[in-house]
Every structure is written in C-alpha cells, then in structure tokens.
Amino acid sequence: MSELYDIIIVGGGPAGLAAGVYGSRSRLKTVILQKGTPGGQAATTEELENYPGFPRGTKGPELMKAMADHAESFGTEILNEEVVDLDLDGDIKVVRTKSGKEYQSKIVILAPGASPRTLDIKGEQEFRGKGVSYCATCDADFFEDLDVVVVGNGDAAIEEAIYLTKFAETVTIIVIHDEGILDCNKVSAEKAFANPKIKWVWNSVLEEIQGDGLVERVLIKNIKTGEISELETNGVFFFVGTVPNTEFLKGKVKLDDRGYIITNDKMETSVPGVYAAGDARVKYLRQVITAASDGAIAAFAAEKYLAEEETFREQVLKADKPVMVAFWAPQVEESIAAIGELERIADKLGDSVKLVKMDTYRNQRVASRYGIKEIPSLLLFNKGEVAVKIAGSMSEEKILPHLYARIKSK
C-alpha cells in the first residue's frame, strides 16, 4: 500500500499534464500514472501549429515535454505505470497497476486518451510494421523516395500527409468525399492542394493491402462506380479517427455507447470524487487545447470537492455537539423561511448545538448522499451520525424535542 495521494491522474497526455499543473500548484499531493513517456497522442504528432502562443514550427513532442516539466516543477510526480484496475466507490480510491502496485487517493482524474482507429481492411493487420502505420513521426523516414498512401481526410490525415511529403516521393490521399471536399481545416487543405507531391483519389475507399512480406500495392474502390483499381505503393498510413482507451473503465464510471466517459461541465463523472478529462470524454472538439482545458477544470473542481468534503467532515461529522444540517436553495422561498427559523432555534440554545447550512443549488453532493429529496430538509447529526431527518417547514415544536433529547443525553 502506498501513501495517500490527494489526486491520482490516470494518463499523462495534455489533459493529465494540465490537471497535474493545476493540482500540484494548489498544493495537492498529485501523481500522474502514465504508461511510458508522457505526452499521449500529441507526443507522436510532429506538426502542432494551433496551440495558442506556440507558433508554427512547434513540435508535438517538444510541447509535451514542456508540459511534463511544468507539472513536475510544481511537484507533480509522474510515474511509469499502466493502470489496469480501479476501485472508485469509497472515499479512498484504489488504483492498481500492471506492475502489481496499489495507489490510493481521495480524487481520481481519468485522462486515458484515445488510440488510432483501425479499419480491419484485408491486409491491415498482416502488414503492420511492414508498411502499414498509424504514426507518421515514427515511420516517415523509412519512406524516403518511396510512395505512400494516406487513408482519411480530417486534420490529422491531411497534416500528417503534408509531413510525409518531406520524406516520400509521392503521397496519395484516398478521400471518401467528392473532389475538393475535405473534413480538415481550411489552412491545411490549401497547403495540401498546393503541394506537388500530394496526389488525390476521390470518392474512394481502401479495399485491400497486398504484398509479399512488405506492402507492395493496394486495391482502391470507387464508391460511386464500384470500380476497383490497383495502385503500387510502399506504405499505407491510416488516420481515420480514434477510439477511447476506456476498456478498463467499463462498469466503473458511466460511458456512452461508443465507450466515451460521460461528464458534466465540471468534468465530474457518474462517481463522486472521480473526474475525466481529454479525448476519452464525450465532447465536441478533441484537440490538445481542449484536453488541457478539461484537465484544468477537473483539477479545479477536484480541489473544491476536497475542500467541501473536508469542511463537512470537520464541522459536522467530527463535531462534539449535535449539528443541525439545513438543506436550502435560494430559489425555494419556503427554505429561506426555514433557515430563519432554524437560526432562531440555534440562537436560543446557544453553544449546545450548531447549525450548518447547505446550499443545494451550489452543492448537491451531500444532499444526494443523504437521500435529501425535499427542500427544505433538516438532518440532525449526533456523534457523526444522522439521528433525525425532518422535511418541510421548520418550527420549534417539530425540532426542539429532538434537540433537547440529544443535548441531555450528552
């Protein structure tokens, strides 16, 4: 068993690293568990031109190294550990890694990221590492003076295709859409159209990859005519989207039907104290900047959560006298009147009881934990346990007997 962390971050891409910066800068004991070198997909993206403040020429690996150094400079630990199992339900979360270690924390931020999607085209598996690749930075220099094919037409596909032209003789991009239509951003599209090494095959999909030991040719199918043509090539790069790395989270937090983690805008998952950030989350735009943004929000929300939990523990659960916890909301008039009544009662009894007000508009967690359905409601805590639950309007007749019983019993 390791020492207790405030925050365990699962995954060291931009989301996890940003969460590390914010977490450790709030003086929370923060660790990132990351399989291998930090940086995630961005660390294998050569050209990274759209992270504000980092102009053209910025390289993915460099930016990610800077983020990792930044997080470590505030005290974030980054450990080379692959998370395989988690126990998220209790107040103390337990995270188990492939190396057999166990880590404990009060908060878990899930930032496992995503991986390139495979299409299961005939030959795709067989020729992995034999010309089929998902990582241009890893493999581009093999293809100096050779011909390659790129499948896909989003940002990643077009930008990596442009990068590949620095090495390959020709780069043929297979696009499913009509001529001239690409899913990528306009700047990259213009650059690609102007690049003499890039060739285009429109209205088409890759049908099969063939070769003898290494990739030698591909079969391309025109989806309008159904016609199949053959193209000689030495490599095939796939950039056809990603899938979330959330297999190990099934049954632990709520996922959507494609496996992405569902959160609200505070990055809270379906489990209290567990947050998610980055590409593995259900979201509109998956980029380095939005991943970093998620990480910042998750760590900030986590800090607030820890502070609220700590306050509740100190003021209510560890109190040495009976505590009235009043659940109210600014938009419920009846609850404001109830608070007034409870304040009068607390004044009357002086030091022997305590009143703690819970604004359920700002914090629903404690209310839902204790099954509060009606506002106003009152929980009377004694020695850290709920002694009485009262819902609806508050009055001396309803409340005082319970209080006197507890005060006397002391």
Next chain:
Amino acid sequence: MIEVDKTNFEEEVLKAEGLVVVDFWSPKCEPCKELMPHVAKLAEKYQGKAKFCKLDTAANRRLAISQKVLGLPTIAFYKNGEKVAELTQEVTVEDVEAKLNELV
C-alpha cells in the same frame, strides 16, 4: 546493448550463434524511446542467454528494409542468424519478455 549498423549487422546478428534480440528504433520514434530502457533491463537480466542489439533505422534504412522492417518499434528475434519471431508496433516489454522466454 550492442549498437549495430550496416558495418557489423552481419557479424553480430546474422552470423551469431544462439539467440539475438534486435531493437529497431529511430530518434523520432517516441514509443521506441519509451520501450528501449525496459529492453536494456531485459538485456541485463538475460545476460548469457541472449544477445541484445539496437539498430537506428533512420541511419540504416536499407538494412532495416532488407530485414523487412518498415515500422517502429520492432523487436526482432534471430536464432543462429535466422529471424524466428518479430513484435511490431504497440510493443510492451512484457510481450518482449514473454517471447524471449519462449525462445531461450
């Protein structure tokens, strides 16, 4: 780990007796750089049972392609100069050790 290139690959790998593990990598390949320190530890652990080499494919492209390596990272296993097994892309050190135990 022994650094191999076109000048000594034949001597160190193809003409070597017993088991030789070759880690194909390049300076631009982040997953390769992440894997290599772990492979280096295996090299210590399996000292005397297998020889460990590393090959920079960026500087030895033709040699890599002659070994039918066209993607990184690739870990190739040679026995008496014959390639007997290969792991490529998304390689973990656990995979490497499992394969090693199979072949040792």
